[in-house]
Amino acid sequence: xxxxxQMEGPVTLSExxxxxxxxxxxxTGYPSLFWYVQYPGEGLQLLLKATKADDKGSNKxxxxxxxxxxxxxxxxxxxxxxxxxxxxxxxxxxxxxNTPLVFGKGTRLSVIA
Amino acid sequence: xxxVAQSPRYKIIEKRQSVAFWCNPIxxxxxxxxxxxxxxxxxxxxxxxxxxxxxxxxxLPKDRFSAERxxxxxxxxxxxxxxxEDSAVYLCASSLVVAGVDTQYFGPGTRLTVL
Numbered sequence: 001x002x003x004x005x006q007m008e009g010p011v012t013l014s015e016x017x018x019x020x021x022x023x024x025x026x027x028t029g030y031p032s033l034f035w036y037v038q039y040p041g042e043g044l045q046l047l048l049k050a051t052k053a054d055d056k057g058s059n060k061x062x063x064x065x066x067x068x069x070x071x072x073x074x075x076x077x078x079x080x081x082x083x084x085x086x087x088x089x090x091x092x093x094x095x096x097x098n099t100p101l102v103f104g105k106g107t108r109l110s111v112i113a
Numbered sequence: 114x115x116x117v118a119q120s121p122r123y124k125i126i127e128k129r130q131s132v133a134f135w136c137n138p139i140x141x142x143x144x145x146x147x148x149x150x151x152x153x154x155x156x157x158x159x160x161x162x163x164x165x166x167x168x169x170x171x172x173l174p175k176d177r178f179s180a181e182r183x184x185x186x187x188x189x190x191x192x193x194x195x196x197x198e199d200s201a202v203y204l205c206a207s208s209l210v211v212a213g214v215d216t217q218y219f220g221p222g223t224r225l226t227v228l
Binding site: 004032034036042043044045046049051089091093098099100101103104105106 | 117119144146148153154155156157158161163168169204206208210213214215216217218219220221222
């Protein structure tokens, strides 16, 4: 079946540090890949997505590249801010449309000033 | 564009009581999902609707959970009777398929505490 594995948290970084959150997946076919972010007390917000191999999703300084050869979709940001403190979820859907998301367990990021 | 609305935001009940959650999806979104997010875990699908029909309810504990989406717009999720392990955040999402890609948008969730 389809599954997503992401690095265990929590991750604590100083402001302006480089961020990487690892995500690997197992899926049949060619999934679409997503990163969602959940700020304290709020629902999930779509951060970025990629729908085919070698696509790069980007938003708010975050990037992730769909790597089919390594079945990975690692999230990166060059310089984190305190406001980036949140829980980040990697997720996939199969590429047939109208299918539920399969999520990883989430990685909590804390950025300190 | 208005987002996915959910109510209530918080609910505290005792075990064996009943509770209902409401969701109003983004206008025009035919597909609606209910997910359960237990503390420290990623969300897991409970049920998926396409318009007012059920597409997937294989993970819904049907002995206590029920859901409906009358008229293909709003949806309600009910738990009767609640158990301690039902304490979680219940997320509603709606989606639109564009160019074969299904992008889901989530509401703020309802945090349920069962005592």
